[in-house]
Amino acid sequence: MDVLAHGLWGGVAFYPHGAKRFAAGLALGMAPDLLSFGLFHVSHPGWLSLRLAGQISGPPPLSILPEFVFHAYNLTHSLVVWAALFALIWALRKRPPWVFLAWSLHIVCDIPTHNSAYFPTPYLWPFPTPLVEGILWATPWFMITNYSALLAAYLGVALLARKLNLGRTEGGFSG
Ligand SMILES: [Zn+2]
Structure with a gap:
């Protein structure tokens, strides 16, 4: 899945809980790609500017x-590593870091949207991982479906939040 969609899915559940929680969900949803491919882009500004100028398209070839x-990529796309971090933060803070679920959602979404030709998701790394031959996230019908689902999810969450807030206000008045 593209990094923006990952971020938006990561933030959707936290959207009604304020800008700070939403921003954390958004950032953690994008983190696995930012901390792998993002580092490549930052360290190769020439490649990035050519891509932004439209002179090259698609992901960077494996050879470069x-x-x-x-x-x-192995570290950031492993549910094993994620679970260890989740447990560690839970132990340190004495409560589950729920917003960190956005990171695991990224990994789960990547499993069926990558194939073995380009970064299949190493979700059980460092253990042997049965690789999944998924559909490519850049396939147009998938992009359209995914962003339509995102739009529906945000509308649904916004409506639900509004209803709950209204309920609270009404409850306040009646109480
Ligand atoms: Zn990813």
Whole structure:
């Protein structure tokens, strides 16, 4: 899935809980890609500017990616690593870091939207992982369906939040 859609899905459940929680969900939803591919883009501004100028398209070919991107991708796209971090933060803060679920949602969404030709999701890394031959997220029908689903999800969440707030106000008046 593209990084923006990952962020939007990561933030959707936190949208009614204020700008700070929403921003955290958005950032954590994008984090697995920002901390792997994002680092490549930051360290290769020439490639990024050519891509932004439309002179090259698509993801960077495997041959030009430095070794660290592959290591970072394994670390950031593993549910095993995620679960260990989630448990650690839970233990340190004495309460579950719910917003961190946005990160695991990213990994779960990547499993069926990548294939073995380009970064299949290493969701069980460092353990042997049965790789999934998914559909490519850049397929036009998938992009349209995904962003339509996002729009519906945000409308649904916004309506629900409004209804709950109204209920609270009415409850306040009647009480
Ligand atoms: Zn990803």
